[in-house]
Amino acid sequence: xxxxxxxxxxxxxxxxxxxxxxxxxxxxxxxxxxxxxxxxxxxxxxxxxxxxxxxxxxxxxxxxxxxxxxxxxxxxxxxxxxxxxxxxxxxxxxxxxxxxxxxxxxxxxxxxxxxxxxxxxxxxxxxxxxxxxxxxxxxxxxxxxxxxxxxxxxxxxxxxxxxxxxxxxxxxxxxxxxxxxxxxxxxxxxxxxxxxxxxxxxxxxxxxxxxxxxxxxxxxxxxxxxxxxxxxxxxxxxxxxxxxxxxxxxxxxxxxxxxxxxxxxxxxxxxxxxxxxxxxxxxxxxxxxxxxxxxxxxxxxxxxxxxxxxxxxxxxxxxxxxxxx
Amino acid sequence: xxxxxxxxxxxxxxxxxxxxxxxxxxxxxxxxxxxxxxxxxxxxxxxxxxxxxxxxxxxxxxxxxxxxxxxxxxxxxxxxxxxxxxxxxxxxxxxxxxxxxxxxxxxxxxxxxxxxxxxxxxxxxxxxxxxxxxxxxxxxxxxxxxxxxxxxxxxxxxxxxxxxxxxxxxxxxxxxxxxxxxxxxxxxxxxxxxxxxxxxxxxxxxxxxxxxxxxxxxxxxxxxxxxxxxxxxxxxxxxxxxxxxxxxxxxxxxxxxxxxxxxxxxxxxxxxxxxxxxxxxxxxxxxxxxxxxxxxxxxxxxxxxxxxxxxxxxxxxxxxxxxxx
Numbered sequence: 001x002x003x004x005x006x007x008x009x010x011x012x013x014x015x016x017x018x019x020x021x022x023x024x025x026x027x028x029x030x031x032x033x034x035x036x037x038x039x040x041x042x043x044x045x046x047x048x049x050x051x052x053x054x055x056x057x058x059x060x061x062x063x064x065x066x067x068x069x070x071x072x073x074x075x076x077x078x079x080x081x082x083x084x085x086x087x088x089x090x091x092x093x094x095x096x097x098x099x100x101x102x103x104x105x106x107x108x109x110x111x112x113x114x115x116x117x118x119x120x121x122x123x124x125x126x127x128x129x130x131x132x133x134x135x136x137x138x139x140x141x142x143x144x145x146x147x148x149x150x151x152x153x154x155x156x157x158x159x160x161x162x163x164x165x166x167x168x169x170x171x172x173x174x175x176x177x178x179x180x181x182x183x184x185x186x187x188x189x190x191x192x193x194x195x196x197x198x199x200x201x202x203x204x205x206x207x208x209x210x211x212x213x214x215x216x217x218x219x220x221x222x223x224x225x226x227x228x229x230x231x232x233x234x235x236x237x238x239x240x241x242x243x244x245x246x247x248x249x250x251x252x253x254x255x256x257x258x259x260x261x262x263x264x265x266x267x268x269x270x271x272x273x274x275x276x277x278x279x280x281x282x283x284x285x286x287x288x289x290x291x292x293x294x295x296x297x298x299x300x301x302x303x304x305x306x307x308x309x310x311x312x313x314x315x316x317x318x319x320x321x322x323x324x325x
Numbered sequence: 326x327x328x329x330x331x332x333x334x335x336x337x338x339x340x341x342x343x344x345x346x347x348x349x350x351x352x353x354x355x356x357x358x359x360x361x362x363x364x365x366x367x368x369x370x371x372x373x374x375x376x377x378x379x380x381x382x383x384x385x386x387x388x389x390x391x392x393x394x395x396x397x398x399x400x401x402x403x404x405x406x407x408x409x410x411x412x413x414x415x416x417x418x419x420x421x422x423x424x425x426x427x428x429x430x431x432x433x434x435x436x437x438x439x440x441x442x443x444x445x446x447x448x449x450x451x452x453x454x455x456x457x458x459x460x461x462x463x464x465x466x467x468x469x470x471x472x473x474x475x476x477x478x479x480x481x482x483x484x485x486x487x488x489x490x491x492x493x494x495x496x497x498x499x500x501x502x503x504x505x506x507x508x509x510x511x512x513x514x515x516x517x518x519x520x521x522x523x524x525x526x527x528x529x530x531x532x533x534x535x536x537x538x539x540x541x542x543x544x545x546x547x548x549x550x551x552x553x554x555x556x557x558x559x560x561x562x563x564x565x566x567x568x569x570x571x572x573x574x575x576x577x578x579x580x581x582x583x584x585x586x587x588x589x590x591x592x593x594x595x596x597x598x599x600x601x602x603x604x605x606x607x608x609x610x611x612x613x614x615x616x617x618x619x620x621x622x623x624x625x626x627x628x629x630x631x632x633x634x635x636x637x638x639x640x641x642x643x644x645x646x647x648x649x650x
Binding site for chain 2: 088090144239246247249250260266
């Protein structure tokens with residue numbers, strides 16, 4: 001089969017390889033679409049904590065098993081530890097991830113555990129369905145944010161994932177507003193914003209939020225958000241920080257004195273993937289506006305710098321090589 | 326009446342003043358005991374965010390109204406805001422505090438709102454009862470830590486308040502262990518530790534805790550605790566940080582990747598004061614071992630440096646001037 005393989009940082013090439021044999025309770029999924037995540041671009045330049053080379057990247061996968069369309073929960077968890085047993089398989093200490101520890105979705109086919117397949121309704125197009133994974137990660141952040149109906153929620157970053165989160169928050173009855181310092185980003189997503197009615201918060205003094213989430217890797221979101229939360233409010237670290245700077249201890253006294261809560265969110269669970277598919281099926285046309293364009297496998301290396309720059313919407317690989325949807 | 330008044334940093338003198346008239350729904354409590362908190366010592370040297378001078382300090386108060394013994398919830402909240410209405414009156418933005426915004430307990434009498442009085446059983450001695458306030462603050466930290474029965478809890482700091490917290494955790498069915506780097510502190514509290522069976526954790530590699538709380542102002546507790554928590558575990562900022570150092574952003578990625586929760590705890594509520602009184606009434610002899618000695622009002626300035634050093638157990642002012650219990 002054809003696949004894109006990352007051999008070493010900066011070197012990703014189209015290759016023909018033969019797929020190994022699936023083991024017990026594994027199956028071969030014929031990939032139709034795989035979206036390109038910023039993490040794919042990051043591992044291409046600088047590697048990643050969980051990356052073992054050489055590797056076929058790609059973890060936002062949609063494909064066919066016979067006539068049934070599926071998306072893939074990209075983890076492989078032990079199923080027996082305390083985290084797996086409480087339904088937090090994203091925190092399994094033995095977790096291995098497609099596109100990181102195992103070959104992923106920039107290929108014509110992928111080996112996946114049967115239990116990682118999440119069925120997709122036939123009428124939901126594959127290029128939309130493959131975005132279930134980032135949407136599920138956004139749902140996980142909202143789940144960590146606690147009870148959200150009726151709550152005000154400040155989301156930092158109007159990239160596609162921040163906007164997915166705002167859309168999901170809206171569906172849950174929260175009142176989201178998005179902070180975005182880059183006017184071009186707001187401009188690029190204006191169709192989505194218009195369609196969904198999601199608001200960009202332009203008043204830096206607006207406070208009294210119940211919740212805040214970072215969907216951008218700068219530590220500025222954390223520093224800006226804490227004073228804007230109500231006493232007892234909650235901040236969710238959805239993005240990891242790429243900076244190595246120190247954060248002033250004063251900020252922790254804000255947590256102490258006003259009983260704020262700071263929680264983390266990483267990855268997603270199968271249950272969240274299922275919910276994500278349902279949301280995508282209700283809003284395919286909104287989500288469509290956050291896709292830049294469909295590309296073929298061989299185009300991936302050339303668009304990675306643009307993905308890394310954060311100056312584009314989502315690219316989705318159409319694995320058949322066609323750009324038809 | 327006699328009182329100790331802080332005129333300016335470092336200058337606290339015994340004075341005779343006349344008490345002003347209580348307003349509507351206020352009353353005059355005849356003080357029998359007031360414990361000395363480290364915050365009293367801190368404000369004596371360096372002031373405090375909430376301190377308005379000149380001021381009679383002291384906020385761990387027990388006294389008599391007629392023949393009924395009471396301790397005092399030291400706050401004065403608006404009663405109408407969203408925080409007061411949800412039972413988090415410690416977070417009321419209009420909060421004023423005895424000994425900070427209003428004259429407190431280093432005096433023969435104090436004016437308090439009637440609704441701030443928490444009745445104490447006659448058989449609980451006043452010098453124990455006055456410790457209801459710090460114990461209630463410890464209960465607040467445990468409340469912010471969430472469901473604790475059966476959970477493992479790491480408490481940083483074997484000062485009296487850290488040990489109060491461990492005792493309350495034990496009563497709630499948690500399994501507390503205390504980290505203390507100062508062997509003298511462990512020695513000083515050995516009677517308490519022996520009586521209660523609370524364990525000092527001496528293995529720096531022991532991990533997998535459900536919860537951790539700092540009862541010491543160094544940022545080391547935070548840095549040490551996060552990697553020792555289970556994925557999904559929770560850290561409570563019970564102590565504010567006095568340092569101005571920066572905390573490395575890496576630590577936030579620990580929160581992100583392992584979905585940790587960091588929550589704050591500040592002050593206490595009336596309901597927590599009530600529960601604290603009940604715990605003290607069940608364990609007066611354990612608590613007695615954490616009291617250094619009873620002192621009279623005029624001795625307070627001379628023991629403040631020792632309080633500030635953290636090298637003593639609790640001092641309790643016996644306002645009648647006697648050292649009888």
